[in-house]
Structures are given as structure tokens and as C-alpha cells.
Amino acid sequence: MGEEPCFSGTRGSGTIFFSGCSSHCFFCQNWQISNVGSKGKTVSADEFHRIALGLIELGVHNLNFVTPDHFWPHIEALCIQLRDEGVKIPFLFNSSGYQLPALVSEYAAQMDIFMPDFKFADPNLALLVMRDERYPEIALEALRLMVAEKGFLEPFDPAGTEPARRGVLVRHLVLPGHIENTVRVLDLLYEEFGRWLPLSLMSQYVPTPAAQNRPPFDRRLVPEEYQAVLDHAQELGFENLLIQPLAASDDFLPDFDKEKPFRGNPG
Ligand code: SF4
Numbered sequence: 001m002g003e004e005p006c007f008s009g010t011r012g013s014g015t016i017f018f019s020g021c022s023s024h025c026f027f028c029q030n031w032q033i034s035n036v037g038s039k040g041k042t043v044s045a046d047e048f049h050r051i052a053l054g055l056i057e058l059g060v061h062n063l064n065f066v067t068p069d070h071f072w073p074h075i076e077a078l079c080i081q082l083r084d085e086g087v088k089i090p091f092l093f094n095s096s097g098y099q100l101p102a103l104v105s106e107y108a109a110q111m112d113i114f115m116p117d118f119k120f121a122d123p124n125l126a127l128l129v130m131r132d133e134r135y136p137e138i139a140l141e142a143l144r145l146m147v148a149e150k151g152f153l154e155p156f157d158p159a160g161t162e163p164a165r166r167g168v169l170v171r172h173l174v175l176p177g178h179i180e181n182t183v184r185v186l187d188l189l190y191e192e193f194g195r196w197l198p199l200s201l202m203s204q205y206v207p208t209p210a211a212q213n214r215p216p217f218d219r220r221l222v223p224e225e226y227q228a229v230l231d232h233a234q235e236l237g238f239e240n241l242l243i244q245p246l247a248a249s250d251d252f253l254p255d256f257d258k259e260k261p262f263r264g265n266p267g
Helices: 045-058 069-084 100-109 123-130 135-150 181-194 222-237
Strands: 013-018 065-066 092-093 113-116 170-173 201-202 241-243
Touching: 013 045, 013 222, 045 065, 045 069, 069 100, 100 135, 113 135, 113 170, 123 135, 135 181, 170 181, 181 222, 201 222
Parallel strands: 013 065, 065 092, 092 113, 170 201, 201 241
Antiparallel strands: none
């Protein structure tokens, strides 16, 4: 239940987290598995298949592959096998946005839903956080292709009564002290895709150990920052916008030392 209601619905999203990430953001909220690499276990193709079937048997609304890029050949094979076996629920590609555009059509052949981040419009911020100032151009091109392949999220139901079946929703995590980056992200997305682009504007940033001595990343967002971002999104006119209460809660900060890493959405 740690995903947006469009995906979590009433029975949850079947998330499968993969260790490692091509982006290596120093503040990563999934740092225990993305940057350190100490969490996670190696599984065979058969075990991977059993894990997926176990989730499907629980009744989840979708299979949600989190940071799937570098395991793609294995995921592709799993998806083909599951479809051959008659599995109908949507498959979801949940990613950093830092995708090779040339691979998007290959992903799209298996996936129903894309949920990419669009993290940085500011090349210097991208360079600081993940050491590649090309992120904005790479992510924007990948996103163009994802939208061309699948369109916008359908249905877009913020209550989660009718979970999404297909399409693209973009995520953006608002960073403390970097509101101008978010404003530029919103401008770029609006210019490129218009006001109906489904967008999740997240306020849940929590400083991780690696961010403790790197102000302003060593604090949470303050209400004035998030409000400024929401005001700008509303001025632009985004219609399909998901927002979060700015609560001092760790409900969406995973702890992969626990059996259930997320508290997530209530219920
Ligand atoms: S792209 Fe996401 S998962 Fe990857 S390092 Fe950055 S914050 Fe973590």
C-alpha cells in the first residue's frame, strides 16, 4: 500500500524491489537496497516466477517492478511467461526516469504502465546528486517515448476505487531548498505534455544517513516550500495532480530491515 492510490487501490500493488540503481542519488529513500547493495537476495528464474505468482495470488492489482532497468532481461522473460500462463493484471515499470530512450519500446512491449520519476530539470542539481548533468534531457526524451507508447494513465482515479490499467504517471519528489528545480520541472512537463498529464507531486522527502551533513538535504520539506510548489502547479493548470499531506511521518520511508518495509497508505 506504499504506492499512489491509483496503483494500490484496495488490495495493494505487487511491488518487487530490485537491488541497485543506475542513478545513485546520494539522498536515495531506498538507500538500503539501491546504493549500498547489502540488502536483497539472489533468486533463480523459478524463484522469481514463484514470487510473482505469490503476489498475484494475494490479489494485487498489478505487478510493480521497482528499479527494473538493470534486471530487464530477467523481467522481460518473466512477463512473457506470465502472459503465456494467462495472467491479465497490468505490469508496471517503476523507474528513475534515467532510461536509455532506445530501450523504451522494448519495455513497452511487456509493460502496461510506466511510472517514471522526473527528478531534475536543473543539470547542475543532477550533477550534484547523481553525477550526470544529462539527466533532464535523457529523462524527458524517455518520457516522451513512454507517453507516445502508452498515453496518459487510464483510468486516473485518485481514490483508487478503479485501479489504473494502462498509461503513464510521472512522479516528482520535491527536494528541500530546491524549489526552483521543481518549478522548472513543472514548467517543462506542462510545456511538453499539457495540463492532463497525470502527476504525483511528493512531499515525503526524509533525510537519510548519507544526506545528514549535506544541507539543505539534511532536513525535511517545510510547509511553505510545498505550498509554493502546489501554487505553481495550480497556476499552470495541471488537472490530474496527486498531492500528499506534509505530515511528519515516515510512512513512505521504507525500512528494508523489516518484514514489511512500508507502512504506506492507511488501510
Ligand atoms: S533514482 Fe530513485 S531509487 Fe535510484 S538512487 Fe535515485 S532516488 Fe534511489
